[in-house]
Amino acid sequence: MDQLSLESLKLDKGKNAVVKPIIKPAMPPPAARNRSSPTTTTTKAVVTTEEEILEAERRTWTINNFDIGRPLGKGKFGRVYLAREKKSEFIVALKVLFKKELMKHGQENVLRREIEIQARLRHPNCLMMYGYFYDETKVYLILEYAACGELFKKLQSVGRFPEAEALTYLAELTDALLHLHSKNIIHRDIKPENLLIGGYGELKLADFGWSVHSSGKDRKTVCGTPDYLPPEMCKDKLHNKSCDIWCAGVLLYELLVGNAPFEGRDHKALFENICGLNYRIPPFVSSSASKLIRDMLVINPSKRRPLETIARDPWVQGQRLKRDTLII
Numbered sequence: 001m002d003q004l005s006l007e008s009l010k011l012d013k014g015k016n017a018v019v020k021p022i023i024k025p026a027m028p029p030p031a032a033r034n035r036s037s038p039t040t041t042t043t044k045a046v047v048t049t050e051e052e053i054l055e056a057e058r059r060t061w062t063i064n065n066f067d068i069g070r071p072l073g074k075g076k077f078g079r080v081y082l083a084r085e086k087k088s089e090f091i092v093a094l095k096v097l098f099k100k101e102l103m104k105h106g107q108e109n110v111l112r113r114e115i116e117i118q119a120r121l122r123h124p125n126c127l128m129m130y131g132y133f134y135d136e137t138k139v140y141l142i143l144e145y146a147a148c149g150e151l152f153k154k155l156q157s158v159g160r161f162p163e164a165e166a167l168t169y170l171a172e173l174t175d176a177l178l179h180l181h182s183k184n185i186i187h188r189d190i191k192p193e194n195l196l197i198g199g200y201g202e203l204k205l206a207d208f209g210w211s212v213h214s215s216g217k218d219r220k221t222v223c224g225t226p227d228y229l230p231p232e233m234c235k236d237k238l239h240n241k242s243c244d245i246w247c248a249g250v251l252l253y254e255l256l257v258g259n260a261p262f263e264g265r266d267h268k269a270l271f272e273n274i275c276g277l278n279y280r281i282p283p284f285v286s287s288s289a290s291k292l293i294r295d296m297l298v299i300n301p302s303k304r305r306p307l308e309t310i311a312r313d314p315w316v317q318g319q320r321l322k323r324d325t326l327i328i
Helices: 005-006 049-059 099-104 108-119 151-158 163-182 242-257 265-275 287-296 307-314 314-319
Strands: 066-074 078-085 091-098 127-132 136-142 195-196 204-207
Touching: 005 108, 066 091, 078 287, 091 099, 099 108, 099 136, 108 127, 151 195, 163 242, 163 287, 163 314, 242 287, 242 307, 307 314
Parallel strands: none
Antiparallel strands: 066 078, 078 091, 091 136, 127 136, 195 204
C-alpha cells in the first residue's frame, strides 16, 4: 500500500477512503503449490480487461458495499464479521475498529503500521488484506476469510496435536515467516490465538499489530505474549528477527504437549524460567521433535536454528500433511 493511501487514514476526519480493489486472489489449490520453495508463492488479482482494472482502482468502498453476517470474533478495539461484497458476492472477514477506542489508547500509528505491513504480504500462509476504508466513527479492514477459524480453539478442543499435524503447522508457519523476513518484517506476536485455519486446513498467520519493519536494525520494544517472549526481551535487550524463531519453537512445544513450555506463578518467575531454559519435554514427544524444539529454544539468538533449514528439512517435509481437500 503506498504512502498516499496510508496518509489518507486520518482517524479524526474524513468519511470514506479509496482502497485497493477487493478481487478474488488467483491462488493455486494447495496440491499445485511447490512446497520445496514456498517463499516464492505469490497471488495476483483476477481481472480480465483493462476496464475492470481501471474501475477497481477508482472504487471507493463504504459499508453499503457489503452484506454483514455473523460475528467471527471480538477484540479490545472492535469486532470481526463475516461479510459478502455485494457486486462480486466474494466472502471476506470485515474487521471493524472503533476510532474512539483507537485514539483513547494511542493506537493510531499502530493501526497505520499494521495496514502498511499486511498490505505488502502475498503468501498462502499469511492472511491477506484486500483493502480498508473508514467513516466518521469506524475503520474497516477487508480481510481474507479463514473458514476453519482459530488454531487456538482447535487446540483447546483436542488438547494436543499428533506429531504430523503439529509439524505441518510449523512448516506452514516457517514458510510464512520466511516471506515476512524477506521483506524485513518481524511478526513478534506468534501464538495460537494469532493463527487461523483456511478452508483446506492450511495455517494463516494473522494479527500484525506488533509487527515491525526492521531493515537490519535491532529493536528494543518489549511486546508480545509473556509465555512466548524470548530471553532477550525478558532481559530488556535488543532483538531481531530471530525472536520469531524462538516463538515458533514455543508454538511447536504447545501444539505437541498442550501447554506452553515455560510456567511461573508470576511474570518474574516466568521470565526467570525462560532465561534459564527451565522446561521439560514429556517422554511422549519423539526424539526428533524434541531435538527440533531444543534447536529453536536457544538463549543466544544467533545460535537458533535458521528457518530455512527447518523449511527444507527432509524429516519435517516428510511429515507434512497434504492440503488438497476442502474440509468445510
